[in-house]
Amino acid sequence: DAKTTQPPSMDCAEGRAANLPCNHSTISGNEYVYWYRQIHSQGPQYIIHGLKNNETNEMASLIITEDRKSSTLILPHATLRDTAVYYCIVRGTQGGSEKLVFGKGTKLTVNP
Amino acid sequence: DTAVSQTPKYLVTQMGNDKSIKCEQNLGHDTMYWYKQDSKKFLKIMFSYNNKELIINETVPNRFSPKSPDKAHLNLHINSLELGDSAVYFCASSLRTSGGGETQYFGPGTRLLVL
Numbered sequence: 139d140a141k142t143t144q145p146p147s148m149d150c151a152e153g154r155a156a157n158l159p160c161n162h163s164t165i166s167g168n169e170y171v172y173w174y175r176q177i178h179s180q181g182p183q184y185i186i187h188g189l190k191n192n193e194t195n196e197m198a199s200l201i202i203t204e205d206r207k208s209s210t211l212i213l214p215h216a217t218l219r220d221t222a223v224y225y226c227i228v229r230g231t232q233g234g235s236e237k238l239v240f241g242k243g244t245k246l247t248v249n250p
Numbered sequence: 251d252t253a254v255s256q257t258p259k260y261l262v263t264q265m266g267n268d269k270s271i272k273c274e275q276n277l278g279h280d281t282m283y284w285y286k287q288d289s290k291k292f293l294k295i296m297f298s299y300n301n302k303e304l305i306i307n308e309t310v311p312n313r314f315s316p317k318s319p320d321k322a323h324l325n326l327h328i329n330s331l332e333l334g335d336s337a338v339y340f341c342a343s344s345l346r347t348s349g350g351g352e353t354q355y356f357g358p359g360t361r362l363l364v365l
Contacts, residue, residue: 172353181254181340181356182293223291237306238285238354240293 141165141228147245150220156213158244160226163207170229171202172238173211175222182225182240185211216248253277254357256341262363263331271326271360273341281305282324283342283354284316293340299324300346336364 143161150156162171173185186193186200188209193200199212213220225243254275263269275282283306284296298306302318313329324343328335341357 176293179359181342181358182354184353184355187353225293237295237298239295242292 141239142226142241144224144226144241144244146242147247149247149249150213150216152218152248152250153215156211156216156220156246156248158211158213158224158226158246159208160210161208162226162228165206165228171200171206171209172227172229173198173200174225174227174238174240175220176225176243177219177222185224187229216246218248218250220246221248222246254341254343254355256339256357256360258360259358260361260363262365264365265331265333267331268327268329269331269362270328271339271341271362273324273326273357275322275341275343275355275357277343277345277355279343279345279355280321281344281346281352282318282321283344284324284326285340285342285356287338287340287359289337297324297326331364333364336362338362 170187170189172187174182176182186198188200188202202209223243223245225240227238257272281300283298285293286296287293295308296310297316299318315327318324338359338361340359342354344352344354
């Protein structure tokens, strides 16, 4: 089962910041928070990940609360092409290999 | 310069047939995965291989048999196809690191329809 909780859907106006929340209250100390997205009919696409500190890359920023029980993915200037399902994942490890457990995600719709 | 590629992109077949899906990655990764996305859009891991060795097998029927001829390839063979096997199958790869924080890169998916 997924260890995260996300709102099922969100809307955002084009050009505005999209802030996608995620709760992961049972996260363990060595577990990372990952964000992936799936644009319609495509394979999941990696966005960003973090452990404790806030992270930023060319796609997004990840804000992790100090207690690590929740995080927020920020798309600073959303475009229509950012319309997708966004998955927040707490990475589990089995046998030394990565195991991404996808939940239902948040369907983000960017409106013109 | 495709990173993770899958063939075929679409596969329509009859119940009871045997089919294979191929996956190749040119990223130099040592770990590869198969995921299944059903009609309700849930993505679930099926298998994971590291350096050609099976690492994860998620209670998948033994009609599904992954095969990894080398680190760059992970193929999925399915025997006696059933209607419930209809789904999108995604291949992914990653590079194992000692410190954690691996990133998986996904292929475009193979859309399997069993009639």
